[in-house]
Amino acid sequence: MKVKSKKSQTAVPQKRSSRLSKKPRSLSQQTHVIATMEKKIARLNEWRRRLAALLKYGKQAAVMTNLDDLLLLLADQAKTVLNAERATVFIVDKKNQELWSKVATGTQTIRVPLDKGIAGAVAVSGHLLNIRDVYNDPRFNPDVDKKTGYRTRSVLTAPMFSAKNDVIGVFQVLNRKVGGNFDQQDEELLTLLSEQASAHVENAQLYQEIRKVTQETIIRLAAAVEYKDQDTRAHLTRVSQYAAFIAREMDFAKEWIENLRLAMPMHDIGKIGVPDAILHKPGKLTPEEWVEMKKHPRHGAEILKDSDNELMKMSAIVALYHHEKWDGSGYPQSIKGTDIPIEARIAAVADVFDALTSKRIYKPSFSLEETVGILDKECGSHFDPDVVAAFHRCLPKIIEVMKMYADNPNQAESVQLPTC
Numbered sequence: 545m546k547v548k549s550k551k552s553q554t555a556v557p558q559k560r561s562s563r564l565s566k567k568p569r570s571l572s573q574q575t576h577v578i579a580t581m582e583k584k585i586a587r588l589n590e591w592r593r594r595l596a597a598l599l600k601y602g603k604q605a606a607v608m609t610n611l612d613d614l615l616l617l618l619a620d621q622a623k624t625v626l627n628a629e630r631a632t633v634f635i636v637d638k639k640n641q642e643l644w645s646k647v648a649t650g651t652q653t654i655r656v657p658l659d660k661g662i663a664g665a666v667a668v669s670g671h672l673l674n675i676r677d678v679y680n681d682p683r684f685n686p687d688v689d690k691k692t693g694y695r696t697r698s699v700l701t702a703p704m705f706s707a708k709n710d711v712i713g714v715f716q717v718l719n720r721k722v723g724g725n726f727d728q729q730d731e732e733l734l735t736l737l738s739e740q741a742s743a744h745v746e747n748a749q750l751y752q753e754i755r756k757v758t759q760e761t762i763i764r765l766a767a768a769v770e771y772k773d774q775d776t777r778a779h780l781t782r783v784s785q786y787a788a789f790i791a792r793e794m795d796f797a798k799e800w801i802e803n804l805r806l807a808m809p810m811h812d813i814g815k816i817g818v819p820d821a822i823l824h825k826p827g828k829l830t831p832e833e834w835v836e837m838k839k840h841p842r843h844g845a846e847i848l849k850d851s852d853n854e855l856m857k858m859s860a861i862v863a864l865y866h867h868e869k870w871d872g873s874g875y876p877q878s879i880k881g882t883d884i885p886i887e888a889r890i891a892a893v894a895d896v897f898d899a900l901t902s903k904r905i906y907k908p909s910f911s912l913e914e915t916v917g918i919l920d921k922e923c924g925s926h927f928d929p930d931v932v933a934a935f936h937r938c939l940p941k942i943i944e945v946m947k948m949y950a951d952n953p954n955q956a957e958s959v960q961l962p963t964c
């Protein structure tokens with residue numbers, strides 16, 4: 545097909561040239577030169593567009609640490625640079641022998657077996673594949689086309705290598721929008737793209753791994769307090785998610801929200817320094833016992849202080865200020881209003897909501913209506929009105945999590961910190 549089209553393109557000027565040979569050659573030559581120049585300019589403009597896109601996306605990708613977001617950005621980049629209708633970046637999951645990716649909506653993960661399909665063939669062989677008619681290729685799986693009504697014609701797939709030269713993923717683009725199939729220039733460009741992307745992907749994977757280890761350490765550290773306190777691991781899970789929902793409603797940056805979500809399980813870590821007789825007392829505490837109990841924010845801040853890490857800094861703030869009140873009647877410093885760090889103001893609403901809706905050794909659980917009524921009543925005295933307003937906006941999501949991670953001794957053991 546490609547050869548045929550090349551012949552037909554060159555045949556026309558040759559015939560015209562012989563027919564017009566008696567006319568002044570200069571006009572014909574000029575016309576030909578202009579047409580050639582125009583084509584070259586168009587090609588140069590196209591390259592300029594592609595290189596500008598490469599540069600623009602390259603800068604964005606370099607600072608991206610969230611792997612899911614990075615994969616969507618890289619797919620968008622491949623689509624733009626190669627003028628393709630669709631693009632997907634797959635990552636190799638060696639453990640499960642699969643390739644996985646995020647679809648354009650960003651919420652769904654797709655997984656395919658590593659040894660199946662065109663993407664799988666490229667991942668296994670490490671060689672680029674440019675297939676011009678996929679329906680004639682036995683490796684092509686038409687199931688997605690059948691489901692979605694989309695018609696795949698041509699597929700260009702390039703491997704992505706790690707610094708150690710292992711295939712860590714594949715770049716795949718479908719159906720070139722103009723000019724027929726993907727050509728050699730497209731192959732070179734996609735290879736360049738995947739080389740550029742591999743370092744970003746490896747960085748993001750490393751970052752994700754570190755966060756996973758940090759998250760697990762936090763949960764285990766916070767769970768150590770369970771040996772002394774009656775709060776369950778489910779309480780830690782729920783308050784983390786409630787705080788993240790509220791922060792998202794208040795339009796905080798994604799990374800800040802993620803730090804708050806991870807910092808929340810440590811809000812009561814200081815209870816490790818409170819005597820068991822006080823923590824486990826079923827009845828009311830004496831004034832002296834209250835003095836001891838109210839020391840737990842300072843104990844927590846002591847445990848978490850002096851770190852350069854943003855997450856640890858936020859954890860120390862949440863631990864120290866989560867019992868402060870908007871009107872200044874809280875503890876340990878009795879600061880008020882916006883003097884209380886916002887992360888602690890959010891933590892207060894999330895923690896009190898969960899404490900009220902849960903059964904504790906010293907009290908039964910309150911109903912949802914009663915709890916919301918208490919929060920509303922204490923809005924402007926105990927709680928920041930902006931935080932309470934955000935809490936109301938995300939209440940349906942909070943109720944969902946509350947039901948999903950309800951207190952249950954068996955479930956609590958297997959509870960994981962949900963992702964935002």
Ligand SMILES: [Fe+2]
Pocket residue numbers: 811812840866867
């Ligand atoms: Fe506390």
Ligand SMILES: [Fe+2]
Pocket residue numbers: 775779783811812895
């Ligand atoms: Fe708590």
